[in-house]
Each structure stands twice: as C-alpha cells, then as structure tokens.
Amino acid sequence: MRILQLISSLLLLLTTISLAQQQPQQTCSPADTLTFTSTDHVHVNGARMDIKGIAWYGFEGGSFCVEGLDQRPLGDILDLVKANDFNVIRIPFAADIVVSMNARYPSNINFGINPGLQGKTSIQVLDEIFTQAAARGLLIMLDMHLFDWSQYNNQPGLWYSHKCKWEEGFCVETESDCVRNRDGICYYYTEQANKDMWSTLVERYKSRWNFLAADLQNELHEPATWGSGDASTDYAAAAERISDEIFARNADFRGLIFVEGIGNVPIEPFCENHTATNQGGGHWWGGNFEAVRCRQLNLANGRNDRLVYSPHVYGPSVWDQDYFTWPSYPQNMPAIWDAHFGSVRQLSGKSVVVGEWGGPNTGRTGIWLNAFADYLIAKDMRDNFHWSLNPNRISDTPGILVDWYTPDQDRMTLLKRVQPNPTKFTVSGSNVCYTSSSLSSPVVVVATSASASVSATATSIASSPSISTSATVASSASTSLRSTSTTTTGTATATATATTTGSASCFISATQTVSNTWQEGGQPRTQYSVTVTNNSPSQTISSLSIRISILPTQYWSAMKNPTDGTYGLPSYMTSFGPGQSFTWGYVAPGTTTLTVVTPACVSSSSNSASATTGGAAQISAAATTTGAARAVTSSTTGARSTSTTTVGGTTTGAVTTSFCSSGICSSSTTTTTTGINNNGGSCTVRISQNTANSWPQGGRTMISVDAVLTNTGSQPISLLSFRFSQATETTWNMGQSADGSFGFPSWMTSLA
Numbered sequence: 001m002r003i004l005q006l007i008s009s010l011l012l013l014l015t016t017i018s019l020a021q022q023q024p025q026q027t028c029s030p031a032d033t034l035t036f037t038s039t040d041h042v043h044v045n046g047a048r049m050d051i052k053g054i055a056w057y058g059f060e061g062g063s064f065c066v067e068g069l070d071q072r073p074l075g076d077i078l079d080l081v082k083a084n085d086f087n088v089i090r091i092p093f094a095a096d097i098v099v100s101m102n103a104r105y106p107s108n109i110n111f112g113i114n115p116g117l118q119g120k121t122s123i124q125v126l127d128e129i130f131t132q133a134a135a136r137g138l139l140i141m142l143d144m145h146l147f148d149w150s151q152y153n154n155q156p157g158l159w160y161s162h163k164c165k166w167e168e169g170f171c172v173e174t175e176s177d178c179v180r181n182r183d184g185i186c187y188y189y190t191e192q193a194n195k196d197m198w199s200t201l202v203e204r205y206k207s208r209w210n211f212l213a214a215d216l217q218n219e220l221h222e223p224a225t226w227g228s229g230d231a232s233t234d235y236a237a238a239a240e241r242i243s244d245e246i247f248a249r250n251a252d253f254r255g256l257i258f259v260e261g262i263g264n265v266p267i268e269p270f271c272e273n274h275t276a277t278n279q280g281g282g283h284w285w286g287g288n289f290e291a292v293r294c295r296q297l298n299l300a301n302g303r304n305d306r307l308v309y310s311p312h313v314y315g316p317s318v319w320d321q322d323y324f325t326w327p328s329y330p331q332n333m334p335a336i337w338d339a340h341f342g343s344v345r346q347l348s349g350k351s352v353v354v355g356e357w358g359g360p361n362t363g364r365t366g367i368w369l370n371a372f373a374d375y376l377i378a379k380d381m382r383d384n385f386h387w388s389l390n391p392n393r394i395s396d397t398p399g400i401l402v403d404w405y406t407p408d409q410d411r412m413t414l415l416k417r418v419q420p421n422p423t424k425f426t427v428s429g430s431n432v433c434y435t436s437s438s439l440s441s442p443v444v445v446v447a448t449s450a451s452a453s454v455s456a457t458a459t460s461i462a463s464s465p466s467i468s469t470s471a472t473v474a475s476s477a478s479t480s481l482r483s484t485s486t487t488t489t490g491t492a493t494a495t496a497t498a499t500t501t502g503s504a505s506c507f508i509s510a511t512q513t514v515s516n517t518w519q520e521g522g523q524p525r526t527q528y529s530v531t532v533t534n535n536s537p538s539q540t541i542s543s544l545s546i547r548i549s550i551l552p553t554q555y556w557s558a559m560k561n562p563t564d565g566t567y568g569l570p571s572y573m574t575s576f577g578p579g580q581s582f583t584w585g586y587v588a589p590g591t592t593t594l595t596v597v598t599p600a601c602v603s604s605s606s607n608s609a610s611a612t613t614g615g616a617a618q619i620s621a622a623a624t625t626t627g628a629a630r631a632v633t634s635s636t637t638g639a640r641s642t643s644t645t646t647v648g649g650t651t652t653g654a655v656t657t658s659f660c661s662s663g664i665c666s667s668s669t670t671t672t673t674t675g676i677n678n679n680g681g682s683c684t685v686r687i688s689q690n691t692a693n694s695w696p697q698g699g700r701t702m703i704s705v706d707a708v709l710t711n712t713g714s715q716p717i718s719l720l721s722f723r724f725s726q727a728t729e730t731t732w733n734m735g736q737s738a739d740g741s742f743g744f745p746s747w748m749t750s751l752a
Helices: 074-083 122-136 191-205 235-249 270-272 334-344 344-347 363-378 407-419
Strands: 003-006 024-031 036-038 042-043 052-055 088-094 140-145 162-167 171-176 176-179 186-188 212-214 256-258 307-310 385-386 426-427 431-435 457-459 471-475 491-499 506-521 523-534 541-549 554-557 581-588 592-602 607-608 618-624 632-637 640-643 659-660 664-666 673-677 680-698 698-709 721-722 731-732
Touching: 003 431, 024 140, 036 256, 036 471, 042 140, 088 122, 122 140, 122 191, 140 191, 171 592, 191 235, 307 344, 334 363, 385 407, 407 554, 506 541, 506 592, 523 541
Parallel strands: 052 088, 052 385, 088 140, 140 212, 212 256, 256 307, 640 721
Antiparallel strands: 003 698, 024 431, 036 042, 162 171, 176 186, 426 431, 457 698, 457 731, 471 491, 471 592, 491 506, 506 523, 523 581, 541 592, 554 581, 607 680, 618 632, 618 659, 632 640, 659 664, 673 680, 680 698
16 A cells, blocks of 8 residues: 655655764875775775765866866865865866877966966876875876867767768767867877877876876767677777776776766667666666676776776756656666666676766756765765866856855755765875775665655645744764763754644754764864754644854755854755654864754644545535635546645634535545546545644635545556645645646656
C-alpha cells in the first residue's frame, strides 16, 4: 500500500546519510616522496585523501591563459580558492600551448597587478600557477580539454584529430585530419602526438609535489566506443596505450591518471547481456562508463593503482535529457547514475571522482543539484571537481563566484555539504603536511524508500502567528570532543517552547555535536553538526531562528537571515511537522553557544471525509466554523479520480469540518471512493484532510489545508485530479493541468 501524502513539510524523500567520524591526524612527509594512488578512494602516501576540486578555465581558449588575471593578482585568486576549502584546481588547456609552447603568450593579463607574469609565455604562466598554488597547499590537475582553441565550439570526440564519414547521422568511418592553429599551421594531432604532448607535460611537472593528476582527454563522445576492439574508436584501449607511454617515459611520476567515459553511444554487443539496469541512455559526454561492467582498464607494469575513473554529469540546464521529464524525477535519477557510472568503483576497485558537475541553483536544475549531492554522499563518492571557479557568463553552468571577489554562498553551502572536510595540505620547509580523512570507510548509509510518499499542499499562507521564546546550549570545541554538557560527550541540546494564539504549543530541541577540530592559520576551527527536532505532539513549525554566539566561517543546509544574522530552515523546507528533524552544520573559530529563538508553530486538526461509491462518486464537505464554509468535492469516473480541498475557515479555536455524502453527514475519519479501471478492476482511495493553519487576510479568513490520499485497493491509480471549489492563492508539490485541475506531482506517474 502506498500513501500520497500531501503535506508541505515533507520535501525530501531520502534520510540523512550517517557518516562515521574520526579525529583527523596530520602527517608530514618529504615533498619528493608524496605519491598518489587509487583504490576505493584516492590516497596520498596510503592515507585517504578527500578531494574538493574546482575547475579554473581559460588556457583552452583564445587568450591562452586562465581568466581573472585582468581583474585580480594571481595570488589573490589562489587565496580565494584556499579560503573556500578547495584543495585541488583542475586546469583545462589546449594541447596547442604545449605543442607551440614558445609561441603562445597570454592576452588577458593586467600586468599592472600581475607584474611577475609580464613577458612569460602561457606555459610559463602555468609554471607560476603551480609554484604559487604549492605555497598555499593547493594541488593541480591538468585537463587536456581541446587540441586547439579553435575547436572551442566543436570539441573533438576522439583522442586524435579526425574527420568522419557520416551515414544516417552516425560516424561510420574516421580518418586522421589536421587542425589549423593560430599561426595557420595545420597540425595533425595523432595518437602519438597525444602521447608526446602528455609525456612532455608530465616530464615538466612531475617533480612538483602538487601535480596530482593528468586528465587524459575531456569529454569523449560520438564516435568513441568503450571496449569495441575498433582501434579507431575504442577509447578504453587508447587510454591504456597513452597512460602506458606516459609511465614508460616518466617512471618516477607519482601522480594519477584520470580517464573519462564516452558519450551517448549504444552499449557494445559483447556487453549487452551484462547491463545492470534498463535505465541507460541519455549519457553526458565523458559520462558513460556502462561497458566497464565488461571491459575494465588495465595498465602495464602494475600501474593500475594510478587509475581514476572520472565521469562528467550535468542537469537540465545543459541539455534536457528525456529522464528529466519523467514524472518520477528526481527520484528516478539514482538508478540512472548507477547505470552510467555508479557501479564502477565496486566493479573495478578503483576510485571514481566526478570531474565536472554544476548548473544554476534554481528550477529543475536546482532540484537536480541537490539530488546529485545526496547521491554522492550516499555512495561515499564525495570527491569531485565542480565547474567552475570563473564567474561564468553562460547561464547553464554559472561559476562559484558572482564576480572575481564574491563567492556564491548558496553554491558554497552545497559544495560544503558534499565534501565537508577536504584534506588540507601545508608546506613546512622541505616537507608537506596533510590531514588524514575525517571519514571512515565504508560509510554506513541509512535510507528510506524514495517512493513511499510524496507531498503537496494548497494554501495561501501569508504570515505565521507571533511567538517568542529562547533557549541556550553550549558545546566545547576541545580536541577530546567533550562538551560542557554533563550528560553527553561531544553533544549538547537546546530546547525551546512556543505557544500560538490558539493555545497550541510547539517544542523545539537543537542538538549540537562537535564533529571535527583543527588548526587553520594558527587559529582553532571547530565543525559542528546541529540536529533540530520538532518535539511538539501535533504542531507544525513554520519558521525558526537560531543564533550562534561566534560568527561561523562556513555553514551549510540552513538559511541565513541577512537582517539579524540568525539561521533558519534550509531553502528546500517551508516547515517541518511533529517528530521531524533536519540537520545542518557550520564551522566556527572556537567554542560556541546556540540560542534557539522564535520557533513559529501553526495549529493542526485532522478532518476527513467518509463515503463509499461505485463508479462515479460525489462527496461534499462544509466547514462549520465561525467563518465562511467552503465546499469540497471528490468524484471518480472510471480510472479518473477528482478531489478538492477547502480554502476557508476561521482564525480562532479549533476548525471543525463535517462531511456529507448523498445528504448524509458523517464525521468518520476515513473516506473510501471506488472507481473501475480499464481492466475491470476496482481502485479504492481513502481521502482525509488536515487543517494546518488559519488566519485573517485582507478581510477574508484563510485556511491552510493538507490532504492525504491512500490507495487502499489492489489496483494502481494512474490518473488523479484535484479541482478546487474556488481559486487558490498558493499551491505547491502538485502538478497542474491545462484545465486548471491539480494532480500527481511531476515525479509520480501512479499511486500503487
């Protein structure tokens, strides 16, 4: 039995992931001994490394240099990266700046604020980025993004420059082709040229302790294949050959090789019977690793411990894939991600690091971003490179910066949630010191069914009752994780009580736990995890303010009120009901005290209807209060069910509602409506409603109403339609048809 629960407070269908925490330790090693390896995760000298990466683009473009150096000094931009807890920079480049390294000069640098870069070639500017990044404990991954800047809007699909013979939209034959560069020279980027280019770069930077990885080729796509055996298109075999040559010519390279997937091509026939799911298709360039089930990478001379699989993944803003329009979106996405790349670590024993993801924080892509973040956390696949640092002028993938000075705080909060404690590197003389991972592996995941319930509400809530209360909690930031609480190690709890004008009380508890401590720039840093719980027996909390005694340096999964500096419900929550909790976190320079201020609760009383019919049904309801009564109608015809909720009532006392069927009123707590589906089977729905709040507005009485529909029969309901007796001012978590009726949310196709 499934329940369609139309309640505004239920917005997330997955539980919080529980991660085992341990106190990070610092290890120092000679810089020339740092070695990066890949097993289930990336490791540095055998210790798990947690990557929080960011792409800084520009070297692949016509200015032959990273962007932003016309706005700020190089050191200032690197300081900004460091201050926001990134530890690796992915630098896309065009192979041309290596092939023509003595002829490529940057054209976008303000030498007045970057005098040390004047006269340098593009590759020499890259040298300086390595040097200044190392001084700040920042690592570098180089990404061969294009062969030449002229391909910016026509990215190559293979690892060599080529042209295709096209038949019916497919590249059926390829041959080598040249790319004309800035100097008018037509250069053939053959596979050997690719090997030579990478070997030259690795030779140049392999002695730099902060050279983390070579990302061999950006976003392979059609006609690239994986494991096909076709020497002209099989990228799995080509990646092995290129990697083997890099190590053959640079045996002392201590870094990693990142290999991206291919594009949206059918799975190879040899692997068709091994697909784990039918959720395939709709792959992103570089994001298709489905054939890894049958063809894993294998490097020569025991170098497999240097391999990282690196998918690229995006949301609707980049391309509106078919699965983004499914009624089950975004609950359908984990199965799709599992099919595309999520099983690679288990199959290969190698780490999977997302090489690109991003998009605007709003609309369907905003939903996608949060769903993907939840997926990475649940899979313990937190290592990632976000696209991008640059204040992107392209709306489909905005950067983390609003301008070259100002981070986008919402995006920083999202990234902090995915990777809260990236490994920190510092240079001490000839040694490099690094913190061990704060995550123990494997991760314990606790999750509930994503399809058991969904939520929707119709209302016109304009304000909340005026409530004021406060409570205080203190928690120690000592390295022993012991707090000032006398009953719980590392944890302290604040409680607050509020009373509405209707004499209903709401009770809040905020439990704060110290989850990590460290030193940063000689100053203490303490990471806190806060769980806020609604302990009220029947009241929904509609707003919340929490004050922190010390200004946090970072916070996530909560919204900050810019007026008073307090923190409240995260952006994806409008309220949370009795017994519900949400968890958020922050980092502060020392021991903090929490004050829970003004939780606003709304009164709640359950109202339900009762009737049993066969075929078409008519159920009416009237709200019998001191305010105006509103009719509620529910009917079914065949497989179509229609119901409407009330939008009228009072602001004082309990709201009572009586339900009538064929002129006979009943106060039963259950309603049953039966229809006949196309197969002749009956479908039965139990309907109930809940008055969540009421208030005066503009001379009218407004009521916020929740509704719960339960499929109590044996037949799935495939079509559901709500029609309100009068216009509603606000609705959410319901789909709306062209005829003005409401039904299943966009992510549901049926109610089982």
